[in-house]
Amino acid sequence: MRPVPFDYADPATVAEVCEVMHRYGGEAAVLAGGQTLVAQLNSRVRRPAMVVDLRRVAGLREVTVDRGILIIGAGVTQRAVEQHPDTPAVLREALARVGHVPTRNRGTLGGSLAFGDPQGELPTTVLALDARVRVASVRGERVLAVADLWSGPFRTALASDELITAVEVPLPEDSRWAFEQRDFRRHGKATAVAGFSSGRLVLALGGVGTRPLLVDDELLAGRSPEAVGSAVRELVVPAGPDPYVSTGHRRQLAATATTAALHRVLTTTPVENS
Structure with missing residues (x-):
């Protein structure tokens, strides 16, 4: 079915958008920035019955x-x-x-x-x-x-x-946060984000499995950045064949990003946020 744009003369409300999405169910596609959806439409990966453009929906741009x-x-x-x-x-x-x-x-x-x-x-x-x-x-x-x-x-x-x-x-109360990413030809990448929240060390990983992962406190407790980096290798479990990088290489990327993020966080002097 050819996509039909949700057309409106005045800024729409969230309630109106919800009504349209409910009416079309899984056949409606939401257009926000379009960086993914437009490519999918062009390649016919997605062929929704309705495309709902959010750019003129009141209250969503604040x-x-x-x-x-x-x-x-x-x-x-x-x-x-x-x-x-x-x-x-x-x-x-x-x-x-x-x-x-x-x-x-x-x-x-x-x-x-x-x-x-x-x-x-x-x-x-x-x-x-x-x-x-x-x-x-x-x-x-x-x-x-x-x-x-x-x-x-x-x-x-x-x-x-x-x-x-x-x-x-x-908004973090502690200034000690770090984002580190390691990649192989841009597409095969692993990300580590570390910081302190309420005095607790937090570590999240991306590119290690089927969805972003929050590392358990037990794995972080009392370990050096290198030890944690080595341990997170075992957390890398691809969902299927990886078109970008081997599992071994991805594990190395995750370990390196983790070690770098933790080093930054643990060697940074906290600064009070004003």
Whole structure:
């Protein structure tokens, strides 16, 4: 079926979008920045009956701070988040590694999380920061931890008619955070994001399995960065044949990124956030 754009003369509301998505169910596709969807449409990988463009939906293009939480609307571009003064430094680091400036001028944080790339820089970073997503449908709204968002590679726990409306990112109270990525020809990449949250060391890994992974506290406790780096090799379990890099090489990338991130965090003097 040929895609039909959701056309409207005035800015639409989230409720209107939810109604359209409910009506079309799994046959509706959401267009945010379009960095993934447009390519899928061009290659006929996806052929939805309805394309819902979020660019003129009221309330989805705002960034606010409320009680220590950075709230990023689903329509806010990655570049706007990168340049926002309240964006945590580690999230800026991650954004700088996403594509290039022209793609970040269109791509959105919400769209990246909905895409669910297990190698993605942004899913791994917001997982480390304990972010949440606001989700809307005709049944109402709910808030979902990003740790529960992905059910597998490029798959989410969202119903076919649910829409991510915002991403909530807690602002770190501790300045000791680090983003490190190692890659093989850009596509075969492993990411480590480390930092301190409420005095607890946190480590999230991307590119090691079917979805971003939050490392257990037991693996981190009392170990040197090199020891943790060696241990995370065993966490690298590709979901299937890897077109980019061998499993052994990916394990080495993950170990190297982990060691570098932990070294940065553990050797940095904490600075109080104003």
